């Protein structure tokens with residue numbers, strides 16, 4: 548019997564699945580774009596529909612031979628559920644900053660400079676739930692409730708075991724990924740706000756760990772084998788990193804999407820709140836990185852995708868325009884320069900659009916190189932090889948320009964989707980590094 552593996556990506560605009568065989572070859576891809584919604588409460592049923600739909604779209608002959616499934620969700624999208632896994636409140640999404648109101652309280656609980664000290668962290672959202680004034684947002688005080696991340700809840704719908712998470716999703720909850728435990732400050736802080744007999748934090752395991760076989764009810768409904776294992780998940784951006792296949796310290800993935808995101812695999816964790824740098828655990832290694840506000844969105848401000856392609860072809864990547872831009876849409880950046888007042892530098896602007904584009908591509912490449920330099924200065928393993936994801940990855944001229952600034956091997960890879968990274972997690976039953 549041939550085995551197949553499903554990776555499911557819950558992104559911001561929809562759900563995708565990728566089914567692969569044990570060699571990593573893609574045999575099926577499905578998707579479910581999210582329709583517009585007015586109330587986040589609708590998302591609970593929408594996510595469930597999307598999960599089942601992307602699986603049911605997979606041709607039956609593959610579905611009948613699925614060995615394992617792993618799901619990635621958006622980081623810091625969270626839910627509170629009753630003991631049957633029924634959400635008690637509308638989920639709070641990754642980018643929802645309502646918890647700005649609890650930042651002062653959070654400061655008293657968490658160590659300074661900890662990643663949870665942000666209005667969008669999972670812990671800030673949990674504390675918001677625990678302290679919200681309006682009764683309809685308060686978790687029930689007299690009965691048990693479970694705090695879960697999006698990926699945890701979706702996996703629960705398949706395996707039926709409530710209260711399990713992975714250490715990627717749990718980082719922004721304050722879980723100590725180095726010592727693999729909830730730290731005392733977190734337990735003590737939450738105890739001062741609620742009864743921890745009633746509030747269940749998830750048990751945290753390594754991403755990709757086999758949790759349980761699919762429930763027999765869901766196996767029948769989705770026509771998956773009863774032996775199909777559901778694995779612990781990860782976050783969307785780590786799944787996208789895993790898709791690259793980068794495994795060795797010094798290898799990195801640059802995402803050239805609307806913004807510029809760097810992720811460097813390192814022997815040593817690097818954390819620095821000033822620059823928004825933090826590290827996820829990947830087995831015995833660490834995935835460290837940062838995000839700049841520069842990126843493809845600036846290119847899109849001036850050029851259509853077609854113009855980007857045509858004008859790029861006319862650029863000689865070996866010649867330097869010396870325009871020295873810092874491309875931004877609006878003022879302010881955090882990484883690799885932390886300055887909320889930093890102004891976009893897009894002058895002088897040549898008449899020739901090809902030259903102007905060259906200046907922009909070089910400017911972003913320069914910021915990328917500066918970013919990797921900063922990570923290394925802070926202790927990360929030296930950069931040896933860069934994989935590229937995102938819309939800018941398909942521009943070979945830009946790759947050549949970036950190579951000039953980075954001076955390391957540049958690698959193109961085929962499967963850049965987060966769903967593919969989750970499918971690899973399902974094959975490896977672990978993070979594979």
Ligand code: ADP
Nearest residue numbers: 804805843844846847852855856937938939942
């Ligand atoms: P995101 O998911 O972050 O919105 P994508 O990964 O889809 O972004 O990439 C979109 C970006 O890629 C756009 O901002 C666009 O400017 C950029 N892009 C598209 N085509 C090219 C190209 N040929 N060269 C450089 N950048 C490109």
